[in-house]
Amino acid sequence: MVDAIRAAMHDELAADPSVVLFGEDVTVGGPFGATNGLQDAFGTERVRDTPISEGAVMGMAVGAAATGLRPIVEIMFMDFATLALDQLVNHAAKLRYMSGGQLSIPLTVRVQAGASGAFGAHHSQSLEAWFAHVPGLKVVAASTPRDAYGLLRAAIRDPDPVVFIEHRALYWGKGPVAVGEAGIAPIGRAALRRPGRDVTLIAWSRMAATALAAAEQLAAEGIEAEVLDLRSLQPLDLETVLASVRRTRRAVIAHEAVMTGGLGGELVASIQAAAFDRLVAPIGRVGAPFAPVPASPALEAAFVPGPAAIVDAVRYTMAGSIASREEAG
């Protein structure tokens, strides 16, 4: 997937001279090679290293976006976006609105996120709910190389700031990619990864694959789970979510972020408000425990929800279903 990410940036840099890329160590590829070779291809003016100054770098991207460029900023680890929140939340997100529509901030913020490899609490967080909470920011999380290419290109072309979340555990994943203009995927639509009739599993980023693994196990028990990969966390594709849940009548939401205050809660509220009459069981949630991400591989494995956690949640949901309502449905 990291190759697809690099290809998306390459192709947008080639397609539009106003696209620039900057961040810490991007000229040497960054820690995982996502930007390898881009400076060689596009020069020192368009692909630049910055000081270790996330706040000013984000602000610089905002100003550049306000006056003619289309910057891609790499925040090396999503955890360090905390240092840039004033610029991202108070400025990038709000300038179109606050100016009464006078400004557009076409800015892509690539953040590498998630727990894997025992990086510990400052290099492993999943903070997508923070950003999805801010009006004016779009939030995208790709789980496949194809989506990474298509959605990143769409993010760079978007007229608004997009936080593009890259889970480092997915970087080495393989899969087909449709390159070129035809490969560009619209932001705002969920993807159906597996059809099923009994329960809808809603996940994104790395948890999409975890949900698919859970669905395979459940199938062996005779439970057919539908798996949706949200891909876009802001805006949310509630239309697709609701259509699925209305059909399956049950839902379990799985994310790697800590459960408390996570996007799962938002989805639960939205589903029950719109489809309460169709539900036959309380909506389940799977998330990380309310703790910082631990460093030890043993602790990290305990922290990140795996297929077993989703399987358990689905079994609980199935067992808690209201039979009479099913009959009345």
Place this chain on the structure above:
Amino acid sequence: MMPGRSLDQQLGQLGTMLRIRRFEEALIELAQTHDVGHFHVYVGQEPTGVPALALLREGDVVYTTHRNHGHLLARGADPAAMMAEILGRSSGTNRGKGGTLHLASAAHGVPTTSASVGGAIPIAVGSAFAFHALGSDRVSICLFGDGALEEGAWHEAANIAALLKLPVIFLCENNSLGALGHKGNEYPSSTLAARVLADLATPFGIPSAVIDGTDAPTVEETMRNAIRRARAGEGPTFIEAQTVRWPGNKGVWAQLVTGPTRVEYAWNRDAIPAEHRTWFDEEDGIVRSARAAIAAGASQAQILELEAAAHREMDGAVQFALSSPWPDGATAFEDVFGDPAVNAAVGARPVASGRQR
């Protein structure tokens, strides 16, 4: 008078200063009878902003702060639309979405105004980066107060501007002269360990100047040099323009304690209220600029007419604002995102549980 400042230019700038002064006074008066909310006025800083921004060309940009009214007027923004914005009306510069803290007029080169102290500094550097990257000779001006230098944003952004030799001018309007590190010039005083603000540019190799911000010719000459450097690719400049805090700005809420300014104070000292003699006679740069214009050959009648015109214009601005309609509540959902379809989708989300779709 310095070379290059014709009487016409002096009168033009004095007229803009008087317009700004009257705009702010009219706003304070309006706040006595209407719920205007909190705002910050530029009284006393006109001789900095007006000459400093008079030298800009179309395409240059200005980033400013919560104390922005003077800067927009200096760049030619419409006072009626500004007053309407401050009052939250649909005819405002930002359609009521910004308010006094975020006045913006992109057409006049003021794309946005940041009210998080120091927040505009990296953004101004970003525009300078864009101009540099696009091979243009446009310049980016960043105005801020002494307090902004307390933010880390300054240090990070100054480093980048210096590293890349970007065409940005940091114009620090220090309106609490003598107040560093204590309350010498009353609320709100900056709390910096540095005793000289310009020293904070020195480690980055950014040339600096410390000037009297009430002396319009000096401001203009200093800015002329900084702009020349920026356009020539020589990098950023830091300017500290020192002004004395207007007595009406010594509390948390601006008050017209000195009464409305009368430009005749420039030649009729006896008309100055005794308790405000020091302010008008020695500290107010507008009085000083009026005296300079007279010394350069202007008549009292010319100057009085500038003042009268400013009063007429700002009376009209207030009337326009008060008679403008409130924005339709539905517009609160507009311009969150650029795509109207996305706005419609997020706007359809519930504002109360159970009201969805």
